Each structure stands twice: as C-alpha cells, then as structure tokens.
Amino acid sequence: MTERRDSAVIAQQLQHRSVRRYLDAPVSDAQLERIVHAAQRASTSSNLQVVSVVAVRDRERKRRISRAIGGRSYVEEAPVFLVWIADLARNAAVMRAGGAEPETLGLIENTLIGAVDVGIAAQNALLAAESLGLGGVFVGSVRNNPEAVSAELGLPRHAFPVVGMALGVPDPEEGTGVKPRLPLAGVLHRERYDDRAWRPAAEEYEADYERYFATQGTPGRSWARTVIGRLATAAGLHGRHTMRASLRAQGYDSE
Template sequence: MSTARDVQTDTAELIARRYGAPLEGAPAEGTPVVDLQLRHRSVRRYLPGEVSDAQLELLIAAAQSGSQSSNLQVWSVVAVRDQDRKDRISTAIGGRRYVEECEVFLVWVVDFHRATQVVERTGTAVETNAYLENTLVGFVDSGISAQNALLAAESLGLGGVFVGSVRNNPLAVAEELGLPEYAFPAFGLAIGHPDPAEEADTKPRLPQRAVLHHEQYDDAAWESGAEEYEERLREYYARYGKPDYSWARTLGGRVGPAEGLHGRQQMREWLSSKGLLSG
C-alpha cells in the first residue's frame, strides 16, 4: 500500500514520519522490506476489488513462514467472505464497519484442537491444554503469523486492520465459525483494497527512548518520552479534526476502570469454556 511518492521516500524520512521527528542519530541504511514496515498504517476503509484465492493462499504461506514455538503450529485461520456472516460477526462484536466492508475477514484462532487430535491418536493423554503456558503460546504464535500476513498483504498493494474486538464476544464468534473444543478466536484481520480518501496516515509511535532499554530496564526513561508523544499524537489527530485527543486519556480508558475491557474481564471464563484455561 504505497503511492508513487512513497516509493521514492528514503528510509530516514519514513522513520521521521513514524516518530513525528527524526531520530537523534543517522539511521542505518534501509531495505525495501524495512521501508514497507515503516509505511504501515491501519486501513479501515476499502474500495471494491477482489482479493483472490491465490492471493489469500500467498498470505497464509507468508503467515506460516513466521517463527513458531517448538513447531507446534497451534493456530488456524478462518477466512470469511460471506457478507451475511461478516455482518453477523460485526454485530456480535459491537459494530465494525471495516469488518462488513472488507473483501475478506480473517479470524486467527488459537487452535489446540488439531494438536489434541494428533496426540490422542498416538495414545498419549492430553494434560496441558488448560495450562496458561499453552494459551500464551497460542496467542503469541498467532500474532507472529498474522503480522507476517499483513506485511505480505501490504506488499501486494492491499491493506488491513487488526480487529481485537473479536474478543469482545468471542463465544458468539466461535459459534458463528463453528469452532470446536480447544479452539478460540484470538483476533481478526480485515483485508481489502485501501480507499485513498480515508483520512489517515502514518501514526506516530512512542520515541525509542521510552521503549528501548540497554542492558537493564530504565524505569525513568518513559516520562520524557511519554510527554513528547502526547504532543506528537495530539498534532497528528488535530490534522484529522480531533484537536483534543489525549494518549494518556486513551490509556486511562483501557488501563483504568475494568469497564474499559469491554467485557473482556471474563476472558478466563471464556477460555475455560473452550478447554484452554482453568482455575
């Protein structure tokens, strides 16, 4: 997903866009892959246009090329193209226009069902599905693979957005997708052809000094970085008609009261109902 101008933009300028300011030192020489990563933005508005089965298979091949813990491969993807099903999923998770309008909605599934079937056929008792470690592995590996898929999609001129709100109502999504025991919907990825009229650009990230620690964690590093980021992000959103945006306020809505989890405080119970976490 790039314009003719983007293709000619050098790595240093792309980094400056990403942070809202240049790095303090000269950046290392970039590569086409790194430059594509630096151009990333979430796409929530789409133009009509096919995402072919061949393209979908290419995205999944890229996803499966990501690193996997112990080669367990404990994730699956359900590709949803049917409009009625996309609409029902959108309604179940609170109404997401980009789920309804994307060409294909990919739901990443933490999938220990397949592994369980393989192991049980060897005559070995399955005892670890309810342990937190396995659940974490399933989510971590799903995230690794899905990011590969999105990067591959962007390299094809497509765009997408991750949809964590699948976890607002995961049991309804699981039922819609026919997920068996030991399979849980982790998140979605809407894919389609970006609408260039969408009012969005490269969103700034925290300065590196707030996230990059050398040798040991620096508990004071975040403060000046967070203050700078508050201003950078306010400037970004002001360009799109939201002059009063506050990152700290956004954090407060999610990290503060439990209501900010939008029902996800029930996650342990939801996971347990699918056999993936207990106690």
C-alpha cells in the same frame, strides 16, 4: 526516521497504518493463499504450529460477526475477514492419534503459546498483505464476544479466536496517516530496564500524538487519556474482563 540503509521490508514496516475503509475491489484467493503462506512461515513455538485462520467472505456471516461484537463497519465491508485461531485442537487430535492423552492443554503456558504464535503469524500476514498493496486492521473486538464468534465459525474445543483481521484494497479517501509511536528512548532499554525512561518519552509523545490527530481533524487528543480510557476501568475493556470464562468455554482452563 527513515535511514538510507533500510531494507525494503523495514521501509514497508515503517509505512504501516491500520486501514478500515476499502474500495469495492476483491482480494483474490491467490492473494489470500500467499498471505497465509507467508504467515505460516513465521517462527512458531517448538514448531507446534498452533495457528489456524478462518477466512470469511460471506456477506451475511461477516454481518452476523460484526453484530455479535458490537458492530464494526470494517468487518462488514472488507472483502475478506480473517479470524486468527489459537488452535490446540489439531495438536490434541495428533496426540490422541499417537496414543497420548493431552493433559496440559489447559495450562496458561499453552494459552500464552497460542496467543503469541497467533500474534506473530497474523502480523506476518498483515505485512505480506501490505506488501501486495492491500491494507487491513487487526480486530481484537472478536474477543468482545468470543463465544458467538466461535459458534459462528464452528470452532471445536481448544480452538480460540484470538484476533480478527479485516483486509481489502485501501480506500485512499480514508486519509489516515502513519500514526506516531513513542520515541525509541522510552521503549529501547540497554542492558537493564530504566523505569524512568518512559517519562520524557511520554511527554514528547503527547505532543506528537496531539499534532497527528489535529492533522486527522480531531485536535485535542491525548495518548494518556486514551490509555486511561482503555485500561483504567473494566468498562474500557468492552466486556473483555470476563476473558477467563471465555477461554474456559473453549477448553483453555488457564490454570
């Protein structure tokens, strides 16, 4: 639902769709820098600024990353592939330079800070990119093989690749629409959590979801089945059920 009073930012947000196919057109360095600058302006826990981003343009490097995470055309074909890093390495160095021994980096609270700050910054980046006429998609698949991605990017200890982002000029032939979301009534609770609110919302959503995917040429899709496929068993996690070990390997002990 678009309201007449929507701001330009909200209008942009409501048009969001993941873009996985790109024209053979560049994303300039000037655009990249504006996008990362906008990302950096996001709020950050205690102003710790635990976010770094590696911009990968090299075709071979993109191909190696894609292969390591199971093969993703959008990683290989996007003119720029960003890897968003929860980066406590910089803060560790700052502490040591100031004469303090970093003792808490492995605590799960800091893992959460890293993941939350990365998510906030990365979404700011995607919105900025979309406002410039670009499109992109988050790539959680970097966590299918964080060890290989970390090695490929030369990440130090305490730097963890949380999520990737393929960016480019959208190919209009891709033809994806704006994917519906759960009705607001199943998501927005007032004063106290209503644990039954999801049920009518999910029912209504099943119909919206089915209708949307029918327009995309894949009728018969179900959101509930998607949830089951992704979350019910470890198989749906594409190898990510060992994330604690992957975090540990980068110094996030998650205790």
